[in-house]
Amino acid sequence: MLVSIYRHNPETDTKPVMQDIEVDIPAGKDLMVLDVLALAKEKDSTIAYRRSCREGVCGSDGMNINGSNGLACITPISEAVKPGGKLVLRPLPGLPVIRDLVVDMAIFYKQYEKIKPYLINNDPAPAIERLQSPQQREKLDGLYECILCACCSTNCPSFWWNPDKFIGPAGLLQAYRFLADSRDTATTERLAGLGDPFSVFRCRGIMNCVAVCPKGLNPTRAIGHIRNMLIPQCR
């Protein structure tokens, strides 16, 4: 199988290039894209990419696979490429490239940090734990599962245009995760930090984020919930 890989070292190269490598796929096997990358790396050990868990849990191998963002480790080549086609691997779009498929995620984490991704509750802690009813806990389903792979935010045009001001789908999903948590008491402060024209309202609801989330999460819906919480506040 022909694999085309984005190669770039900003320290020495002026322009990125696509490098074609022929990789032998064991007959009758449907490998994951990450396995194919490993085979390509056997041929050229200078290819750089991130990976860790190789089972869709750590979120480190988000990349652009044949035009669509996804985790290389859980994307089978049969799903990514048409039979006989070429596998094209590029870094996540919109973030600065450090080397080949490795991008600088600093601005992505900065947006995540902005939404204060931790429980805020200054009430005296109970003896054992802060309890939640099953119904209250249920509200966090579809929110807490995010692995911060950045596939969604780097697939979002609004995040491309204003990565410093628009929180992006990943950050906003987590913002709602804490807004929806019955144990969190900082709802008003959280909302106050989101009401400007950029943080939340740059979302145009085109659901590019939903289309690529490898965990099947729905940031657009969470953003809608945040908006519904923000609107009554403006008077």
Place this chain on the structure above:
Amino acid sequence: MVGSDTNFSRSGSWDWIMQRISAVVLAAYTFCILGSFIIYPDMDYQQWYALFESRTMRVFSLISLGALCAHGWIGMWTVSTDYMTSLQFGKVATPVRWLFQAGCILLICVYLIWGIQILWGL
């Protein structure tokens, strides 16, 4: 990247609500105008004039004109802060954006004043 916000409300919620309300007003006005063409298929200048003689129609037109201006401004401001940033224009992004926004404001003011003049026959 966009350095400074030049929109008037400085509240995303407010812009969002305004954009929706003005859209509804504009849709209603469009239906109203189209409807009058259907009711009077061969409308002549006199009938058209009479239509705008009524105070209701004038006020409705004025409100719609205001809605158009608000809708246009929020839309153009958003477009300019998406597509006229340092990503696309480098160092001159901010002057370019301000120039564009100033042009939009000027145009909107002209439309508003012109519209009022037409409607109230000044």
